[in-house]
């Protein structure tokens with residue numbers, strides 16, 4: 322391998338007649354004046370005499386061809402492989418053409434590629450094109466990142482990529498970007514498995530109900546298996562967790578109502594005026610309801626008339642209270658705004674938001690667990706706003722008290738991870754969840770609170786937040802506007818950006834201030850699998866087969882069935898509580914015909930009727 326063509330201090334071409342180059346592989350250029358220079362292959366091509374060398378716009382220009390000839394390559398007789406190599410550090414002078422080039426050994430790239438040990442960092446995958454440098458690799462780096470390719474598990478090939486999570490203290494927050502099916506959720510799963518390995522407290526917002534870690538991936542060999550059941554907990558909003566109404570401050574309540582559906586200034590004022598400290602849901606709701614009823618009546622005189630006609634004390638007292646509220650609040654609380662608040666409040670209550678509290682979450686975080694919060698996107702937005710504010714404040718209060726040397730209860734640092742991040746922090750308009758995420762993006766580092774935000778649409782994610790993500794995982798992206806955003810927000814080169822639409826699912830570029838450059842990685846095989854991995858078409862077939870088998874087992878003891886006994890069979894099956902199915906003669910016949918088609922039973926015509934009987 323030799324340097325060919327005109328060179329610069331940053332870039333050279335390398336030619337070889339022995340082997341093709343791999344994109345992203347590392348090479349060492351032995352420049353006789355400057356010593357050894359490390360570079361990375363950013364573009365590759367191969368030529369032979371059947372392909373004209375002077376294709377317009379190709380990466381190789383005439384200087385390369387001339388020097389290939391001059392150095393002794395026979396471009397007419399052999400296939401020549403050419404690589405464009407970018408130096409990792411700028412050279413002092415242009416590189417000497419004709420310099421020899423060699424593959425580096427593991428110890429020469431170790432400091433560049435391995436930033437921490439597998440026990441202290443997140444083992445996320447394998448750095449691409451590093452297979453040839455495996456020799457001499459430390460034992461603790463071997464066989465820790467198995468790959469999943471072509472529907473089977475393959476051993477680790479190459480140097481593992483270990484994310485140095487401790488450097489998040491300096492370079493906080495992670496972004497995961499990629500189009501549909503690019504491997505984003507799979508990557509997030511691997512990241513979270515590794516976070517669980519280190520027992521780092523984490524909140525996961527899971528709008529797709531997919532972040533369950535209890536099922537071991539079916540392709541995994543025993544030696545890689547890991548049991549996460551004690552390390553995570555899935556909690557559903559409205560079932561397991563919710564907001565304790567009595568703990569809400571007026572501001573919290575306004576944030577919640579606003580997250581449910583935006584509230585106007587007048588509505589905000591209604592809450593300011595009517596919400597009292599330690600209100601329960603019922604006491605606040607009753608106050609609003611009674612004021613609204615009084616406003617519907619329209620005037621104190623009319624309410625007085627109702628009070629006079631009340632025929633029992635309870636009703637009279639209630640209307641007196643309505644009047645009192647009317648006198649005090651009608652001027653400052655317009656009727657429509659009161660109704661708007663009632664509507665939002667009832668909606669939240671119907672969703673179960675006010676049942677339960679966040680105790681299970683805080684306890685989980687305090688014991689170093691990964692807590693997965695599940696709910697639909699709208700509910701998650703509402704709940705996350707409240708939850709993240711609460712947890713972030715707890716951590717901030719602890720740290721602030723620590724700075725001031727005041728005793729307070731400990732609350733640990735933690736990570737917040739979410740898919741569909743553009744829904745929680747959209748670009749271009751305000752949303753309640755966005756303000757807390759923005760605050761954490763900007764100053765969470767100080768308090769040890771970090772974000773992992775995944776989205777299909779980086780262009781729709783708030784720019785201030787995107788700019789704060791020090792590490793970005795970029796999976797396959799096809800949409801040109803998103804590729805443009807990625808180019809602006811990462812240090813991906815033009816060549817790398819051009820490859821984005823063609824990346825295989827599970828391949829990613831990791832652009833990180835921690836590594837100082839972009840690293841191409843194949844994400845390792847996840848050890849657990851999502852509950853939604855079954856192909857929906859396979860699901861249809863297996864469900865149908867199951868139903869057929871179940872029905873066959875019911876009728877097989879009743880065969881043969883014919884026109885004479887079919888009515889009795891229907892009655893027998895219907896009356897049997899164990900079977901619990903509804904049938905009529907027509908539907909039974911259809912089901913029997915279906916079993917005939919599948920070869921499970923036989924149909925025979927006699928002189929008098931049709932008989933369904935055992936197949937053999």
Ligand SMILES: Nc1ncnc2c1ncn2[C@@H]1O[C@H](COP(=O)(O)OP(=O)(O)OP(=O)(O)O)[C@@H](O)[C@H]1O
Pocket residue numbers: 468469470499500501502503504505506507508777826827828843844845846
């Ligand atoms: N690292 C990987 N190794 C092997 N296979 C992978 C890897 N990543 C993804 N895949 C395969 O690609 C499929 C799609 O990946 P994934 O579900 O993560 O896509 P996605 O980017 O999250 O898409 P969406 O946003 O639509 O959910 C997975 O089911 C898996 O089969």
